[in-house]
Amino acid sequence: MKKRKPETTVSRRGFLKAFSMGGAGMLIPSAAIAAQERVPAPSDGELATLHDLSKCIGCGECVSACRESNAVKYPEPKKPFPEMLPSRRAKPEDWSEKRDVEDRLTPYNWLMLQTAEVTYRGEDHEIFIPRRCMHCQNPPCANTCPFGAASKQKNGITRFYDTFCMGGGKCRTVCPWHIPQRQSGVGLYLNLMPRLAGNGVMYKCDRCYQRLDKGELPACISICPEDVQTIGPRYEIVAQAKSLAREMNGFIYGLEENGGTNTIYVSPVPFELLNKAVDKGKGKPHFKRVGDAMADEGNLAAAALVAPIAGIAAGFLGLGAKLFKTDDKSQSGKEDSHES
């Protein structure tokens, strides 16, 4: 399959090439090399990743690299967990004794591999699919977090801030793929009302922000021996995905899902078939078509903007004055009123 590499997108191989200049490379200041091959800066627009599923061999190197790169961020819960009320509904979630689990997303496993065995157009396919946060363009997890503990960064990463997360799990509910995973016994709720509100901290892929900040590739991209992933400005990644899909007569996931995501998959088989074939359930995301969860935000914001203007107009057109006079006549001279 022909591979295109737009100037600013970077795959592992492209990245390594910059550093494999032999002895001469040793003489070139590292900053000069890095300047050429660094991951594009946020000013280049939101960064997106492209997964070419025709390349993935399911070796699991990305899963291991992810765990190694992010181990320092994993929770170390205090035990025993505080009793929570009501006990039948507020149950602790503890993955700290099951840190090795790799077949689903957990607070200690932010990337998993799904396998799909499908027959398409008379051909058998075994497709391996790295799954993690989709890093939506308009993420409902971040936009609806009541504590501001989740935000989308300008470089397209949707990141959770464990210091302020209460672990209520709203983000997991509103995420179309239910990606974030909870660990109890850590976080802010322990210092507030641990019996009554909160239940830990939510965790998910943060696209190795600490590496990206230094211009390095995320661990899963860096380690991949098959160059499954490419990272770059979204507009370039989208163009690349469309071109790749045309070449392989394949299919794209992530262009429109939830209003567009910064994780885009290209597959040689339809995603409907992949969705049927993969193991789904808790911590195991689906591949359904997903509408834009935040589609109404623009209309709602417009209503909130127009409302005070309409109110002021109504006031100037005499709405309040008329009503004021009505009360003024009947209750003139009386003072005080009753409001909340």
Added chain:
Amino acid sequence: MKARPYSAWISRVYIFAMAALAFTGMMQMPLAKRYYLTEVPGMAWTGDFFIVHKLHYIFAALLLFVIGVVVANWFLEWRDKLTLTPLGMARVGIVAGLVISGGLRVYRGLPDVTLDPIFVLTVEWVHLVLFMIMGGVALAALIKRCSAFAQAR
């Protein structure tokens, strides 16, 4: 109930909008399911974060409409006849803070808008803390039986 120096409907709509905003605001937190509110007949919607989110916006629009009417009338006529009570002045300040932080919250939710995470965090907590202060001040005003925002000069 003491006589109002202005129409009762403004008070009623304001109280309704604030109460509805307080409730839907609380429901932004994942409490409804945990505390069985979703199992109360007719209250299942409280567990749907998207519905509660939209309702919060709609009630905010209603409150903003009332605020618009009051502001226009204040400058047209009422400021010569009414004066803010001390607790009224405090609540005007708090409501202004809630409107500003809420407005920033709305702006933040728009597609293609990405704000600094620290700014987002600040806006969220300012909104949350002001909501709690507003509840406390409104309760104090009720207990002291001086819940009026304004009184005749």
